[in-house]
Amino acid sequence: MMFPTRLIAIMRKELLQLRRDRISLGLIVGVPVMQLLLFGYAINMDVRNLKAGVADQAGTHLSRQFVADLGQTQVLNFVYAVTTPQELEALLRAGKISVGVHIPPDFDRRALDGNRTAAALLVDGADPTIVGVANQLVNVPIRFDTGPQPVKRARSFEVRSFFNPERRTVVNIVPGLIGVILTLTMMMFTAVAIVREREHGNLELLINTPVSTGQLMIGKVLPYVLIGMVQLALVVTVGRYLFNVPVQGSIVHLYIGAAVFIAANLSLGLFVSTVAKTQFQAMQVTFFVLLPSILLSGFIFPFDGMPRLAQYLGEVLPITHFIRISRGIMLRDASIFELRNEIFMLLGFTVVAMTAAVMRFSRRLD
Amino acid sequence: MNTPGDFAIRARGLTKQFGELVAVNHLDLDVPTGQIYGFLGPNGSGKTTAIRLLCGLLKPSSGSAEVLGLDVPGATNELKPRIGYMTQKFSLYADLTVRENLEFIADIYALPRREKKTRIEELISEYDFHSQHKQLAGTLSGGQKQRLALACAVLHKPELLLLDEPTSAVDPRNRRDFWAQLFELADSGTTILVSTHYMDEAERCHRLAILDHGVKVADGAPVDLQSSTGMWVIEVLARSPRDASEALGALEQVVSVTQLGVRLRVLIPQDHKHPEQLVRECLEHKSIEASIERVPASLEDVFVATTLKPGKQQ
Numbered sequence: 001m002m003f004p005t006r007l008i009a010i011m012r013k014e015l016l017q018l019r020r021d022r023i024s025l026g027l028i029v030g031v032p033v034m035q036l037l038l039f040g041y042a043i044n045m046d047v048r049n050l051k052a053g054v055a056d057q058a059g060t061h062l063s064r065q066f067v068a069d070l071g072q073t074q075v076l077n078f079v080y081a082v083t084t085p086q087e088l089e090a091l092l093r094a095g096k097i098s099v100g101v102h103i104p105p106d107f108d109r110r111a112l113d114g115n116r117t118a119a120a121l122l123v124d125g126a127d128p129t130i131v132g133v134a135n136q137l138v139n140v141p142i143r144f145d146t147g148p149q150p151v152k153r154a155r156s157f158e159v160r161s162f163f164n165p166e167r168r169t170v171v172n173i174v175p176g177l178i179g180v181i182l183t184l185t186m187m188m189f190t191a192v193a194i195v196r197e198r199e200h201g202n203l204e205l206l207i208n209t210p211v212s213t214g215q216l217m218i219g220k221v222l223p224y225v226l227i228g229m230v231q232l233a234l235v236v237t238v239g240r241y242l243f244n245v246p247v248q249g250s251i252v253h254l255y256i257g258a259a260v261f262i263a264a265n266l267s268l269g270l271f272v273s274t275v276a277k278t279q280f281q282a283m284q285v286t287f288f289v290l291l292p293s294i295l296l297s298g299f300i301f302p303f304d305g306m307p308r309l310a311q312y313l314g315e316v317l318p319i320t321h322f323i324r325i326s327r328g329i330m331l332r333d334a335s336i337f338e339l340r341n342e343i344f345m346l347l348g349f350t351v352v353a354m355t356a357a358v359m360r361f362s363r364r365l366d
Numbered sequence: 367m368n369t370p371g372d373f374a375i376r377a378r379g380l381t382k383q384f385g386e387l388v389a390v391n392h393l394d395l396d397v398p399t400g401q402i403y404g405f406l407g408p409n410g411s412g413k414t415t416a417i418r419l420l421c422g423l424l425k426p427s428s429g430s431a432e433v434l435g436l437d438v439p440g441a442t443n444e445l446k447p448r449i450g451y452m453t454q455k456f457s458l459y460a461d462l463t464v465r466e467n468l469e470f471i472a473d474i475y476a477l478p479r480r481e482k483k484t485r486i487e488e489l490i491s492e493y494d495f496h497s498q499h500k501q502l503a504g505t506l507s508g509g510q511k512q513r514l515a516l517a518c519a520v521l522h523k524p525e526l527l528l529l530d531e532p533t534s535a536v537d538p539r540n541r542r543d544f545w546a547q548l549f550e551l552a553d554s555g556t557t558i559l560v561s562t563h564y565m566d567e568a569e570r571c572h573r574l575a576i577l578d579h580g581v582k583v584a585d586g587a588p589v590d591l592q593s594s595t596g597m598w599v600i601e602v603l604a605r606s607p608r609d610a611s612e613a614l615g616a617l618e619q620v621v622s623v624t625q626l627g628v629r630l631r632v633l634i635p636q637d638h639k640h641p642e643q644l645v646r647e648c649l650e651h652k653s654i655e656a657s658i659e660r661v662p663a664s665l666e667d668v669f670v671a672t673t674l675k676p677g678k679q680q
Contacts (some may be wrong), residue, residue: 009473020461020502205457208421209474210446287672364439365423366384 006211010219013064015194018097024189032181032231033238038241039177040170047133052099053080053091058107066119066142070101073140075133088122098124099134111142118142126208171246174239176299179319181235182228182258183265183293184286189227190269191282193220194361199279207363217358221266228262229255249329253336257325260346261303265317267353272361293319321345372399374526374557375420379429382415388611389415391580395403397559397573397646402552404571405561406669412580413561417530420559423453432527447475450519454530456511460504464514467503468521475522485521493517493547509540516544520551527551529560533567544594545570565666576672584671592663597621597671598641600665602630603647604656613652619644622670631661633671 018024056063070076075100080091088100100122104110111118124135164171177308197203204214232255239245247254268289274283294300296314303314314320321342328334336343375397390412397403402588405413418424420433422442431438436445458467465498468489472482490499493513498506503514512532519527529548533541537653545567552558552572560571567590568574575585584591604610607628614632615623621633642658649656 005473005476009470012473013459013466013470016466017459200460201453201455201457202459204423204453204455205451206474208423208446208449208451209471210443210472210476329580363442364425365418366425 006215007219007222009010010211011198012215014220014223028185028227028231029234031185032235035181036174036177036238036242039173040239043173047129048074049077050098050100050130050133051073051096052076052078053082053088053097053347054078054101055082055085055088055173056101057083057105058103060168062109062111062142063103063107063119066107066140067101068105069140069143070137073137073169075137076101076182078165085120085122092122094122095124098127098130099137116337132160160286170239170243171331172327174235174243174245175330176297176323178232178235178258178323179261179297180229180290180294180299180325182262182322183319184290185231186224186228186265187269187289188283189224190221190266191272191276192279194273195271195276195279196284198277204365207365213358213361213363217270217354217361219237221263221270224266225259225262228258228265232258245330247330248333254326254329256336257322257329257339257343257346260343260350261318261322261325264349264353267350268318270357271353272358274357289317291315296320298323318346318349373397374399375431375433375559377420377429377431380416380419380426380431381428382412382419382424383427385666388580390419390426393580395431395575395582397557399557400552400555400556401572402560402570404568404574405559405577405578406525406563406565406568406574406665407524407561408673410579411577413577415580416529417451417559417561419530421445421449421528437627447522448525450524450637451523452515452519452527452529452532454534456503456515456679458503458511458515458518461502463500463502464506465490465499465517467514471518477522478551489517489521492529506587508535509537509544510577511546512524512536512540513547516547520556525556527556528559530551531561532561533564541567565664565669568669569665576669578673584668587651588665590613594667595663595668595671597635597667598634598638599661599667600632600634600637600645601631601647601659601661602645603659604630604654606654609652610649610654610656610662613654614645617644617648624666624670631667633667643665 028317040194054067056067067078069242071078080097082088085100085102088097088102090102091097102120102122104119107118110116121134121137123131125131194203197206236247236251236254240247269286272282272285272289276285296306296310297303297317297320298314299319302319303311306314325336325342328339329336372398375395377393377395380390380393380395381388393412393416395416405416407413409659419426420431421437422439422445425439433445434448438445450451459470465486468606469482472486477485489497493516495510495514495517498510503511506514508671512535516529516532519529533544536544541564548558548560560567562568571588573585573587574591575582576591577583586594602610602614607625607630611623611625611630614620614630621632621635622645623633624631632645634644638644642660645658
């Protein structure tokens with residue numbers, strides 16, 4: 001059999017070159033670990049300690065108790081106490097506070113009335129997240145020590161949080177991050193794969209040998225499947241022991257899903273490599289794919305909440321489907337069979353991209 | 367094997383156009399089997415394009431070529447295992463060692479395991495890489511890189527070797543060794559097509575074609591080319607060669623004047639009956655003292671005569 005000899009030759013050469021490329025080798029391990037630490041510690045959707053100012057014009061026992069209760073939530077951190085709402089506005093504009101609490105002089109009377117709002121929250125609306133948090137503060141009750149208690153309204157819902165009861169952001173981040181890391185490294189490695197050979201002149205030699213396009217392409221891709229698996233293991237392990245992110249479902253299913261996803265990314269990278277003329281162009285195209293992969297895949301924003309157009313764009317990114325797979329398996333104990341539609345989508349990507357790459361690759365120079 | 371009329375390469379009207387530029391223009395070529403055939407021409411004369419056409423890397427705009435009895439570019443895939451190609455630029459892997467490069471090429475040509483091993487050992491000793499087989503190819507000198515590239519190109523014992531300016535980055539001593547290896551290969555039956563812009567290299571070829579702006583302006587054995595230039599070559603030894611050069615260059619009949627140290631080589635078409643007299647009268651007229659002698663044409667004269675003629679005639 002002649003086929004494996006050539007295929008193995010390409011793979012061996014690829015691994016030999018990688019072994020001598022210390023920086024790339026470092027990136028294979030460095031990128032996942034760095035990103036995991038960065039995202040794990042830095043990104044936190046549970047908003048706390050917003051800088052706040054208070055203008056308590058009532059100055060009563062009730063109002064002071066109310067401000068103290070607001071502080072107790074730990075959502076607000078009162079750093080300014082002023083006397084007028086105008087001063088609060090000035091602080092907001094200057095960016096010194098994100099939330100201002102204005103308590104009018106007739107606070108006690110308003111609170112008892114029940115038909116009127118007792119106090120006002122001035123919010124820096126430029127950041128929608130802060131507005132969302134402020135809306136939660138509306139429910140902080142005013143506690144009367146003495147006198148009549150206001151009628152308690154029954155709440156419509158009780159929220160029960162499945163899968164992530166402590167509402168830790170990192171639990172949601174890690175499965176998505178696997179997708180981002182694999183997209184970044186896998187695409188980058190293969191996007192430059194063919195272009196580099198062309199730039200270094202190796203390709204002119206290779207296309208004059210009996211090696212076929214398919215052998216060349218597959219031989220270049222296979223070593224990186226292995227590397228992608230190593231990265232996956234790294235992220236899952238660090239996530240498990242450093243951030244206590246569990247793998248609820250089967251690790252085997254996770255690996256199968258990742259393998260298909262890696263294949264999709266590598267094929268896409270190869271296709272880029274056949275289009276780009278220089279390594280620099282290949283890099284630019286990679287980043288062109290990477291940014292929507294982070295923003296439109298459901299990694300950061302809930303997919304269903306995105307506008308229709310953004311959802312369509314998201315659907316054509318392999319990572320969107322992988323994040324559904326990884327979150328499903330890692331967080332919800334789903335099996336790969338329940339997620340088969342996503343697997344099929346990824347397989348589709350792989351076939352289309354690989355075919356396009358093989359077709360685009362010319363064994364001629366003109 | 368080397369029966370007369372047995373050609374490794376035959377091309378008829380081979381043409382390659384890149385937009386407006388005609389890189390190779392109606393090239394007819396007959397390269398006999400087992401010989402070293404040279405492409406001589408200045409940069410941009412179409413040598414590289416012609417070689418790429420012949421190994422199927424480029425598709426001709428028109429014309430046809432038959433290489434080792436196979437139609438090119440139609441049967442390129444069948445041709446590939448039978449030819450060796452050495453690119454102008456070093457195209458092996460700089461980050462692999464000498465031995466790793468050889469092993470890679472051996473696997474790409476799918477040499478059987480045992481043959482691969484003996485062949486690589488053979489090449490390492492033949493091409494003198496004993497002390498360097500673990501060195502990264504990128505750190506080799508120009509001459510060593512060239513040797514490695516040749517070793518890789520002949521690893522699978524091709525019938526035809528295409529070498530694109532193989533010695534452009536090599537010093538004269540290494541060039542001599544390189545050519546000794548080429549003759550050895552030719553003796554063992556390999557046909558070699560080599561492009562060059564060095565006269566001394568062209569002189570070593572069994573046959574050669576001179577290319578200029580994509581057109582083959584002359585071909586034949588170097589000796590035949592030298593005896594059929596259609597030019598007189600007059601060597602002038604003058605006290606002030608620069609003045610003499612200026613005076614002779616102004617003459618209508620003179621095709622070219624080349625200064626070699628204190629001597630001048632003057633080319634005059636052979637339809638002029640008394641070339642020495644023409645030169646002597648011209649120099650006497652300017653009262654430049656000189657000795658004049660008619661000499662046989664060198665290959666450089668052939669090159670100058672064939673590539674410069676159209677320019678002078680305009």
